[in-house]
Every structure is written in structure tokens, then in C-alpha cells.
Amino acid sequence: MINLRSDTVTQTSLQMRSFLSQAEVGDDAYGEDKSVNFLQDYCKELFGVEDALFSTSGMLSNRLALLCQTTPGDEVVLDYHYHINFFDSAATASICHVVLNTRSTQTGILTVEEVDKALQSKPRYYYFSQVKAVVVENTINGWVGKIFPFDELKRLRLYTQEKSMALHLDGARLFNAHVETGISLSDYASQVDTLSVCFSKGLGAPFGSILLGKKEILHEARKHRLWLGSGVHQSGFQAAAAYYALKHNIPFLKTDHEKTKTFKLSLEKIEDLELHPDSGSTNMIQMSVQNSNLSSQEFIDACEEQGLLLFPWLPGIIRAVVHRDISEKDLHRAVKIIKDVLGKKNE
Numbered sequence: 001m002i003n004l005r006s007d008t009v010t011q012t013s014l015q016m017r018s019f020l021s022q023a024e025v026g027d028d029a030y031g032e033d034k035s036v037n038f039l040q041d042y043c044k045e046l047f048g049v050e051d052a053l054f055s056t057s058g059m060l061s062n063r064l065a066l067l068c069q070t071t072p073g074d075e076v077v078l079d080y081h082y083h084i085n086f087f088d089s090a091a092t093a094s095i096c097h098v099v100l101n102t103r104s105t106q107t108g109i110l111t112v113e114e115v116d117k118a119l120q121s122k123p124r125y126y127y128f129s130q131v132k133a134v135v136v137e138n139t140i141n142g143w144v145g146k147i148f149p150f151d152e153l154k155r156l157r158l159y160t161q162e163k164s165m166a167l168h169l170d171g172a173r174l175f176n177a178h179v180e181t182g183i184s185l186s187d188y189a190s191q192v193d194t195l196s197v198c199f200s201k202g203l204g205a206p207f208g209s210i211l212l213g214k215k216e217i218l219h220e221a222r223k224h225r226l227w228l229g230s231g232v233h234q235s236g237f238q239a240a241a242a243y244y245a246l247k248h249n250i251p252f253l254k255t256d257h258e259k260t261k262t263f264k265l266s267l268e269k270i271e272d273l274e275l276h277p278d279s280g281s282t283n284m285i286q287m288s289v290q291n292s293n294l295s296s297q298e299f300i301d302a303c304e305e306q307g308l309l310l311f312p313w314l315p316g317i318i319r320a321v322v323h324r325d326i327s328e329k330d331l332h333r334a335v336k337i338i339k340d341v342l343g344k345k346n347e
């Protein structure tokens with residue numbers, strides 16, 4: 001199977017397995033897991049932040065960030081396409097008890113002007129909902145892996161500071177933005193109050209995310225992580241895999257982006273297939289089969305029958321994600337399968 005459903009499907013490499021099998025672990029509930037502590041210290045340096053907290057998933061890190069920087073009933077402004085809304089709004093509402101004020105921007109980029117519009121769009125007497133946090137995403141999964149512009153992040157930083165709002169960056173794929181822009185991880189971190197990054201996407205670790213920020217925020221986050229049942233005792237094996245991924249796998253993301261651009265060029269030539277213009281910004285492609293007479297599910301099923309797995313994003317829209325376990329040969333085959341499936345429907 002050629003699995004382009006997501007970059008979360010990346011397999012733990014033999015080298016990574018061998019490295020994590022040597023990990024020194026302890027009980028992280030007592031703060032005694034050496035591999036977890038080592039990873040957290042390493043990330044503090046790498047991102048230039050006061051504190052770091054390893055957690056099981058990107059969704060958990062995002063929730064911790066909101067739990068620590070809002071109180072129930074507060075409002076959080078973000079673009080409608082960002083993961084915290086698009087996939088995670090139910091859990092965010094039920095666990096963080098915040099109102100998501102979602103903006104449908106034309107570009108996927110949440111600007112200062114858009115946040116200000118959100119702020120001004122309702123009365124804000126003290127007994128109404130107050131905007132306490134702004135969330136941005138980089139790269140933007142719901143916008144085909146588009147990179148959030150650094151200058152816009154800097155503007156948001158100034159604006160949110162002035163308005164006493166927290167700024168959280170969901171950087172599940174920040175490493176993809178980093179290799180493409182050359183902007184350092186610490187420069188990104190310096191512009192936000194909290195930042196979450198994932199090791200289990202293109203970097204190829206089996207699980208794990210880290211929440212980064214000020215000591216006082218992460219002190220709270222440790223409590224909430226436990227409350228949410230994610231006090232994993234010997235998580236050092238996972239932390240070691242995450243460390244290995246950070247040390248060895250970041251540069252390969254650039255190769256993923258190059259493969260994606262070539263893949264895009266071939267897909268653009270296929271009749272009946274329309275690509276989202278931001279496809280190939282990093283490692284994602286979004287294609288519409290709305291011009292064919294196949295539904296997305298029919299298209300996906302037919303591709304699967306021939307050995308290609310794709311992700312149904314929305315009706316008529318399909319996402320493909322290129323990652324380290326996909327070769328150029330796989331992508332050639334993927335193009336052939338897609339052509340074949342769309343060709344057959346006219347017969």
C-alpha cells in the first residue's frame with residue numbers, strides 16, 4: 001500500500017527502534033524519567049524557552065495550552081480551518097470550556113485585522129465572553145500545509161500583548177515551516193506565549209508532542225496533563241524516539257517537500273482533477289474530484305483497490321500527504337493509479 005493519508009502514518013525506523021531500546025527510563029510521575037527530562041531540557045535549549053512538557057499527542061498539548069491560559073466561558077479566536085476547530089472543537093468545548101470564535105479567512109492566515117474584527121464583533125461588557133487567547137497554526141494542515149508568515153506572527157505578538165491575550169501556536173508541523181523558511185525554532189517560539197510541536201508527524205516518531213513556554217504556564221499544564229489521565233510513567237522510550245527524530249530527521253522534511261512539488265506537477269496534468277493552489281507549499285496536496293462524476297468515497301475506494309490510500313477531507317475534496325516512507329517511485333505509481341481511476345469512470 002502507498003499510504004498518503006497523513007504523515008502520522010510514518011513508521012518507526014530500525015535505527016530509531018534500536019536507539020529507543022537503549023533508553024534509560026524512570027517514573028515520570030516523580031520527574032525521574034531520564035529520557036523525558038533529557039528531551040525536555042534539549043527542547044528548552046533548541047526553542048529558547050523557559051520550560052517544556054512532553055505529552056502524548058498534539059491534541060493534548062493544544063488543550064493544555066488553552067486550559068492554562070483561559071477560564072471557562074472565555075473566547076478563543078482562530079481561523080475556522082485550524083485543527084483546534086476543524087477536528088477538535090467538540091473536545092475543546094467539553095474539556096476547555098471555551099467559545100471558539102472562528103474566522104473564515106480567504107487565505108488561511110489569521111491577521112491582526114481579523115482578530116480585531118472578532119474582538120469588535122460583539123459587546124464585551126465584563127459579564128460577556130472575553131477574548132483571552134488567539135491561536136495560529138504553522139504549517140496549516142487545513143490549508144494544504146501552507147506556511148504562516150513570520151511577519152504576521154510578529155504583528156499578532158504585538159497586538160495580543162497589547163490586549164493582554166495569550167498567543168498559542170499549534171506547530172504540529174512547525175519543523176516543515178522551519179526547513180522551508182530557514183527561520184529558527186527559537187525565533188518562532190519567541191513570538192508566542194505557548195507553542196506545541198509534534199514528533200509523530202513527518203519526523204517519524206511513534207508518538208509525542210511537546211508544549212513549550214513560560215515556567216508558570218507549564219507548571220499548570222503539568223497538573224492538567226495528570227488530570228486528563230496522561231501521566232505516563234515510563235514515557236522515556238517515547239521521549240528517546242522523539243529526541244532521535246529531532247537529531248536526525250528534520251532535514252528529510254525538505255526532501256518530502258521536493259517530492260511533493262514533483263508530485264503536484266504530475267497531478268496538475270490529469271484531466272478532471274483540480275488542485276488547491278497552495279498544494280505543494282510543504283508536504284500536502286488537496287485535490288478536488290468534483291469535475292468527475294465520482295464521489296470522493298468512490299474515488300478513494302477505487303484508489304485503495306489499486307493500492308493507494310488517500311484521506312477524504314470534505315465532500316469532493318481529497319488530501320494526500322507526502323512523508324519519509326514514500327519514495328519517488330511510489331509517487332509515480334500514485335499518479336498512474338489516480339489517472340487510471342479517473343480515466344475508467346468515463347468508459
Ligand SMILES: Cc1ncc(COP(=O)(O)O)c(C=O)c1O
Nearest residue numbers: 057058059060083137141170172
Ligand atoms: C495542526 C495539527 N494540530 C494538532 C494535531 C493533533 O496531533 P495528534 O494527532 O498528535 O493529537 C494535528 C494532527 O494531525 C494537526 O495536524
